[in-house]
C-alpha cells in the first residue's frame with residue numbers, strides 16, 4: 001500500500017470548516033487500505049501571522065517542500081487588512097506557489113446537471129459544461145520585478161507592476177495544456193493580449209511553435225483575453241482547454257467558476273515540473289474560493305470545492321485515478337439527490353457544511 005505525506009493548511013475563515021470535511025475523507029481512506037495518508041497540519045495566512053508574525057513559517061515551508069501534496073483551504077480576512085504587505089495572508093499562497101515551483105494551475109469548471117439552474121446564466125448555456133482553465137502560476141505580473149510604489153516627489157506616486165514572461169515559462173505551460181487536452185477533446189484556446197502587450201506577442205509566438213512542433217493533432221485557437229471573457233459568458237461550451245497567463249487566468253477562472261453555479265464548486269491543482277528521476281511533481285490543491293469571512297464559522301460554507309480539490313490530489317499526486325472518478329461521482333450523486341449548501345440552494349432548503357461532507361462520504365462508501 002502506498003504511503004503519502006499531506007500537509008494540510010486550512011488557513012482562515014471557511015478554510016477551517018471545509019478542511020474538516022476533507023480530513024473525514026482522508027481518515028476514511030486510511031481505514032480502507034487503499035492508501036495510507038499521514039497528515040500534518042500547519043498554519044497559513046492570518047492564522048500564521050497571529051501565531052508567528054509571518055504569512056507562513058519557515059517550518060511549514062519545509063514541510064510543504066517535503067510533502068507529497070499540500071492541501072490548502074483559504075486565507076485572508078478583514079482582521080489582517082492592516083498587516084504589512086509582505087506579511088499579508090495572500091503572501092503565504094504566493095510563496096508556496098513560487099518556492100515549490102507550481103507553475104501549472106489546473107482549474108476545471110464543470111456544471112453538474114443538477115446545478116444548471118443555480119448559475120446566473122441560462123440553463124442551456126451552462127448545462128453539461130466541462131472546461132479546463134490552465135493558468136500559468138509562477139510568472140507574469142504576479143511576480144515580475146520591479147514591483148513597487150515610488151514617490152515622485154511632486155505629491156505624486158507611481159505604482160509599478162511588471163508583466164514578464166520568458167520563452168521557457170510559456171513553453172512548459174503550453175505543453176501541460178496540450179497534453180491534458182489529449183485526454184479530453186483535443187482543443188486548446190490560448191488567451192493573451194497580443195494587440196497591446198509584448199508579452200502577449202511572445203506568448204502567441206511560443207504557443208504556436210510548441211503546437212507546430214509537437215501537438216498538431218490538437219486543434220489550437222488564439223483568442224484575445226477580453227474576447228475570451230466575453231465568449232465565456234456568451235457560449236462557454238465552445239471551449240475545451242483554455243491556456244493563459246497568471247493574471248488573465250485569475251480573472252477568467254472566476255468567470256468560469258460562476259458558470260458552474262457557485263464559486264463554492266471549483267477545485268484547483270497547482271503542479272510543478274515532473275522530477276526526471278522519481279516522476280513525482282510537487283503539488284498543492286486548493287479550492288478557487290476565498291476565506292469568505294462573512295460566513296465563516298456558521299456551517300454555511302460549501303465544502304465541495306475543497307473535497308473536489310482532494311479528488312484532484314487523488315488523481316494527480318497519489319495515482320488513484322479510479323478513486324478520483326468515484327469521488328467526483330459521489331459529489332454528482334449527492335447533488336442529484338437534491339442536497340444543497342446555501343450558496344447553491346437557489347433560495348430553497350439547504351444543509352450545512354458538515355452535513356454535505358458527510359453525505360459525500362456516505363455516497364463514496366456506496367461506490368466503494
Ligand code: IPM
Pocket residue numbers: 090093250288
Ligand atoms: C486565486 C486567488 C489568489 C490569486 C489570491 C488570493 C492571491 O484569487 O487563487 O485565484 O490572485 O491568485
Ligand code: MG
Pocket residue numbers: 250251254
Ligand atoms: Mg482568483
